[in-house]
Structures are given as structure tokens and as C-alpha cells.
Amino acid sequence: MARGKCYFCSVRKEDLRRCSRCRLATYCSEECQRRSWQASHKRQCIPHASLVDSNGKLRQTSELQPDELMEIELDRQLSKWLELWRSVLCTYAAQALDMAGNGQKCVVEKCLVLRITRDHFVEEPWKIYKAVDAFVESTQVIDNKFPELRGVVADQNDLTRLRFLVIAETPEAIIRRVRLFQWDDLGVYRYLNAPKPASKALAQAACADLKYGMDNLSPEETEVRATEKELRLRRTYTLATKTM
Numbered sequence: 001m002a003r004g005k006c007y008f009c010s011v012r013k014e015d016l017r018r019c020s021r022c023r024l025a026t027y028c029s030e031e032c033q034r035r036s037w038q039a040s041h042k043r044q045c046i047p048h049a050s051l052v053d054s055n056g057k058l059r060q061t062s063e064l065q066p067d068e069l070m071e072i073e074l075d076r077q078l079s080k081w082l083e084l085w086r087s088v089l090c091t092y093a094a095q096a097l098d099m100a101g102n103g104q105k106c107v108v109e110k111c112l113v114l115r116i117t118r119d120h121f122v123e124e125p126w127k128i129y130k131a132v133d134a135f136v137e138s139t140q141v142i143d144n145k146f147p148e149l150r151g152v153v154a155d156q157n158d159l160t161r162l163r164f165l166v167i168a169e170t171p172e173a174i175i176r177r178v179r180l181f182q183w184d185d186l187g188v189y190r191y192l193n194a195p196k197p198a199s200k201a202l203a204q205a206a207c208a209d210l211k212y213g214m215d216n217l218s219p220e221e222t223e224v225r226a227t228e229k230e231l232r233l234r235r236t237y238t239l240a241t242k243t244m
Contacts, residue, residue, distance in 0.1 A: 005083050008036035010090075010183065021045050023072065024079050024179070040182060043150055077128065078168055078177055084126045085214070088222045089114065090183065092210040093164040095230065096136050098203035099191040107188060108153045112164040113137045114210070117171055124218075131214040132169065134207035149180050160188050195237035202230060 005012050006028035016026040017033060022045045027033040037045075082089075093112040102110075115132040122128060139152040142165060152163065163182035169175055191199065209229070213222030 005086055006032050007041075008032040008039075008183075010087070019045060024075060026079070026083070039184075040154060043154060044180060046148065075177070078179070080125065081129050082166065082179065082181075084219050086181070088210070088213065088219050088226065089164050089166075089181070090162065090185070091223060091226050092134075092206045093162050094185065094187065094191050095202040095226070096206035097191070098199050099188060100194045100196045100199035101203070104159045104188065104192055107159050107162060108156050109139060110136050111139050111142055111152060112207075113142070113167065114164065115167045115169060117169050126219050129168065131211040132173075134210045136207070137165075146178055149178065152180060160184050160186060162188065194234060198230075198233040198237040201233050205229075 005026075006016065007025040008027060009032050011028045013028045016028060017030070019025040019027075019033070019041070025033075025036065025041060025045070027036065089112070096112045097106045097110055099106060112134070113136070114134045116129040117132050119128060119130045142152050143149070146165075152165075153161075155161075161182050162185045163180060166177075166179045166181070167175055168177040168179075194202075209226065210222075213219075213225060217225065
């Protein structure tokens with residue numbers, strides 16, 4: 001069992017069940033795991049490379065070599081770190097798109113991308129990876145660069161499903177892991193209806209703000225900072241509109 005947040009509904013729980021195939025996605029219940037599988041995980045779930053033999057069949061953990069177990073441990077550490085930052089990443093993934101200015105279609109056309117690298121000189125669990133870069137990329141470019149994801153967007157008409165991509169690299173920029181997260185978020189309507197100047201200002205600063213938070217703050221502090229900034233900008237531009 002794992003501890004953290006459900007991959008499907010985002011509920012936090014002490015004992016999460018883990019997908020036995022990819023060993024990355026975690027769920028709070030059998031129902032959430034089933035619904036996630038039907039919604040998107042079935043298409044994206046790829047058995048960990050160390051768990052597959054030369055014939056493409058899954059191997060037993062007892063058959064794995066030490067270096068293969070280290071690869072699994074890398075995945076576990078990355079998954080734990082991502083669970084700590086997932087809520088923050090969801091917030092910035094929405095802010096970075098400037099939905100009020102670009103329209104709801106940008107949800108399937110654009111995606112927040114975060115490049116990270118391992119930091120072995122820190123003890124805080126939320127700092128074991130540091131942000132190298134954060135930017136918004138077209139989903140088409142991501143599809144071309146990472147065909148193993150089997151398509152970033154499954155349904156071009158699904159305009160409430162947000163997503164972000166995390167690329168874990170070595171200090172030499174060698175890619176070790178690529179993780180795509182996506183979730184249904186009715187909060188997109190809040191961003192669509194935001195004052196356009198506020199939406200634009202949030203989008204322009206989203207990537208830099210995300211990187212700053214990861215470098216200097218805890219996930220909770222970063223989340224508060226993002227929320228307070230959004231509320232402040234909304235109030236400012238709403239008042240400006242009323243006084244015009």
C-alpha cells in the first residue's frame with residue numbers, strides 16, 4: 001500500500017492501492033482504479049521496463065536484479081515527490097493556459113511541461129527534485145517527441161481534462177522518466193470566465209512562479225502563494241472593469 005493522493009479523484013488517504021502493472025498510479029479505492037482505467041489509464045499504462053522479460057511478459061519481483069530494483073526505487077521516489085507537488089502542478093497547469101484569452105480549445109492544444117533533476121544534497125522530501133525548466137508546449141509537439149505516451153489527448157472534444165507533463169532528467173539532461181498526468185477539472189470554467197487581463201497576467205508568470213515555488217517554498221506555501229495571487233488579480237481587474 002502507498003500513502004498520498006488518489007490518481008483519479010485526488011482524495012488524500014493513508015493506504016492507497018497501487019497499479020500492479022505500471023506500479024506508479026495510486027488509488028483510494030477499487031472504484032477509482034476501475035474508472036481511471038476506463039477513462040485513460042488503460043491507454044497510458046505501460047509496464048515498468050524492468051518488469052518485462054524478453055518475450056514481453058511480466059516478471060516476478062523475486063526474479064529482478066539489484067540494478068532493476070534500483071530502477072523501481074527511482075520510480076517510487078519520483079511518484080512520492082509528484083504526489084507532494086501534484087496539487088500545485090494542477091493549479092499552474094490551469095493558470096498557464098490563459099483560457100480566458102485563448103478559449104477552452106487550448107485545453108487540448110497546450111500542455112504544461114516541467115523538467116526536473118534529482119538533488120541528492122537535501123533532506124526535505126519535497127526538495128529531492130529541483131525544477132530545471134517549466135514551459136507550455138503544444139500537445140502535437142509532445143506527441144511527436146514522446147510516442148511512448150500513445151497520444152497526449154485521447155478525445156479532442158474533452159475540454160475539461162487538464163494535463164501536465166513531467167520529465168525527470170540527469171544533470172546531463174539525459175531523460176530518465178516521462179510522466180503524463182491528466183484529470184477532469186470543472187474548475188476550467190472558473191478560468192474561462194476570469195477577467196482576461198487577470199488570466200493573461202497569471203499565464204505570463206505561471207511557469208516562473210512554479211519554478212520559484214519549487215526552488216524556495218514547500219508545496220503548501222506554493223499553493224497558497226498561487227491562490228492568493230489569482231484572487232488578488234481577479235479582484236484588481238474586476239474592480240477596474242466596474243470603474244470604467
